[in-house]
Amino acid sequence: MTRNLLRRDLAEEITARVLDGRIAADSRINEVHLARELGVSRTPLREALIGLADRGLLVSAPGRGFLVPPFDPEEARRLYPLVAELESLALRWSSPQDLAGLTGGLDRITAEMAAELDRQGDLSTLDDRWHTLLLSRCTNPHLLRLIEQTKPLLKRYDARYFGGVERSRESIDEHLRIAEAIRVPDLATAAELLVRNWVKTLAYLDDMG
Amino acid sequence: MTRNLLRRDLAEEITARVLDGRIAADSRINEVHLARELGVSRTPLREALIGLADRGLLVSAPGRGFLVPPFDPEEARRLYPLVAELESLALRWSSPQDLAGLTGGLDRITAEMAAELDRQGDLSTLDDRWHTLLLSRCTNPHLLRLIEQTKPLLKRYDARYFGGVERSRESIDEHLRIAEAIRVPDLATAAELLVRNWVKTLAYLDDMG
DNA sequence: TACGGCCGAAGTGCATGCAATACTGTGCGG
DNA sequence: CCGCACAGTATTGCATGCACTTCGGCCGTA
Numbered sequence: 001m002t003r004n005l006l007r008r009d010l011a012e013e014i015t016a017r018v019l020d021g022r023i024a025a026d027s028r029i030n031e032v033h034l035a036r037e038l039g040v041s042r043t044p045l046r047e048a049l050i051g052l053a054d055r056g057l058l059v060s061a062p063g064r065g066f067l068v069p070p071f072d073p074e075e076a077r078r079l080y081p082l083v084a085e086l087e088s089l090a091l092r093w094s095s096p097q098d099l100a101g102l103t104g105g106l107d108r109i110t111a112e113m114a115a116e117l118d119r120q121g122d123l124s125t126l127d128d129r130w131h132t133l134l135l136s137r138c139t140n141p142h143l144l145r146l147i148e149q150t151k152p153l154l155k156r157y158d159a160r161y162f163g164g165v166e167r168s169r170e171s172i173d174e175h176l177r178i179a180e181a182i183r184v185p186d187l188a189t190a191a192e193l194l195v196r197n198w199v200k201t202l203a204y205l206d207d208m209g
Numbered sequence: 210m211t212r213n214l215l216r217r218d219l220a221e222e223i224t225a226r227v228l229d230g231r232i233a234a235d236s237r238i239n240e241v242h243l244a245r246e247l248g249v250s251r252t253p254l255r256e257a258l259i260g261l262a263d264r265g266l267l268v269s270a271p272g273r274g275f276l277v278p279p280f281d282p283e284e285a286r287r288l289y290p291l292v293a294e295l296e297s298l299a300l301r302w303s304s305p306q307d308l309a310g311l312t313g314g315l316d317r318i319t320a321e322m323a324a325e326l327d328r329q330g331d332l333s334t335l336d337d338r339w340h341t342l343l344l345s346r347c348t349n350p351h352l353l354r355l356i357e358q359t360k361p362l363l364k365r366y367d368a369r370y371f372g373g374v375e376r377s378r379e380s381i382d383e384h385l386r387i388a389e390a391i392r393v394p395d396l397a398t399a400a401e402l403l404v405r406n407w408v409k410t411l412a413y414l415d416d417m418g
Numbered sequence: 419t420a421c422g423g424c425c426g427a428a429g430t431g432c433a434t435g436c437a438a439t440a441c442t443g444t445g446c447g448g
Numbered sequence: 449c450c451g452c453a454c455a456g457t458a459t460t461g462c463a464t465g466c467a468c469t470t471c472g473g474c475c476g477t478a
Contacts (some may be wrong), residue, residue, distance in 0.1 A: 421475090422477085423477100424454085425474085427472085433465080437462085446451105446453080447451090448451080
């Protein structure tokens with residue numbers, strides 16, 4: 001059992017707040033206020049902020065502390081293809097046999113997504129679980145780390161624009177087809193479809209914004 | 210002009226020490242001793258260590274501080290293809306025209322490498338400069354950040370095994386051919402050659418260790 | 419009005435202090 | 449001889465303290 005460090009919990013909490021906008025984009029973070037609000041001292045808070053800055057979720061401005069970068073459509077257009085390629089790589093670096101064993105779990109999550117969509121609920125956490133499961137057999141921990149680090153940056157944009165029912169149905173269908181390709185198994189096709197899934201999401205975002 | 214933070218200088222210094230072994234692999238870092246040795250307090254030192262742990266150069270063990278992970282041949286076999294794919298991606302995401310303008314500078318560095326090889330000098334920093342210049346036209350800052358973060362991990366292994374004259378000559382030749390492909394410009398070929406360059410280096414390492 | 423310099427308040431960056439946890443070595447029992 | 453318990457030390461994780469920088473408002477001047 002791993003004892004949890006305050007700075008990790010804080011990093012998680014701050015990430016959540018940045019993603020849902022409770023900590024606004026294009027704003028500075030006041031360490032004293034935030035520390036008081038979270039009921040901790042500045043030290044572990046700063047440690048968490050430094051970690052987040054190293055991952056790119058925040059930027060550190062010497063003498064001015066930490067900033068939440070502003071939204072930038074251009075950045076979204078960089079992040080989606082990046083995550084697409086990284087996930088594609090992770091998929092191609094997984095054992096086909098191991099992957100085939102995942103299809104049941106994957107499709108179950110997809111089914112939950114369909115149900116949640118009817119209920120007009122939140123799909124993003126289910127989508128996360130699906131992708132995480134899909135990549136869980138990748139044998140390259142460093143690649144997985146990079147993906148884990150990059151996705152929050154992307155989720156900032158996803159969270160803003162998510163909710164298109166049209167696109168959600170389409171995406172659910174794409175998930176099913178990816179799982180199918182894995183069952184064959186045809187990883188090249190699966191990886192290709194996975195990239196398309198991300199890129200199409202970006203295209204959908206671009207059309208809106 | 211960017212005022213420099215102590216934690217950044219420290220992170221740089223610690224990275225250097227880990228890479229050249231002054232901080233041994235598979236050892237714990239004693240914050241008090243290291244802080245005293247570096248003439249700073251534990252606070253900015255810890256901040257630097259946290260950043261390095263987030264990048265994967267160190268690992269954080271709750272209650273036990275920070276550890277330098279042991280050398281693991283398996284890890285090297287994961288890192289080289291990863292960096293290869295990342296750099297390949299960065300190259301393919303560069304503008305061919307911009308890249309073509311780099312060939313002069315690239316070849317100059319390659320020439321310096323050849324000269325340095327005759328002198329039996331250090332090639333790794335020149336190699337770094339070459340790769341950095343090659344990727345300098347990539348328009349995806351997040352991808353470049355991931356590469357910057359991952360390369361030190363790899364350099365830990367590179368530094369251990371570097372020095373094969375045979376492989377160095379071969380690598381220099383590969384650099385020239387990559388620059389050629391860029392001049393054409395034929396980025397697909399260049400990216401392919403770049404991947405090969407990394408993978409062959411790994412193969413050479415594997416043969417030794 | 420627009421601009422620039424000064425002054426007080428606010429905030430960061432680093433140092434230090436403290437309590438809880440983890441390590442080391444010793445002695446005892448099996 | 450080996451394993452375990454225990455006491456003392458060392459070390460981490462977090463809190464607090466302090467100095468320097470930055471920010472915001474006010475004034476004076478052009």
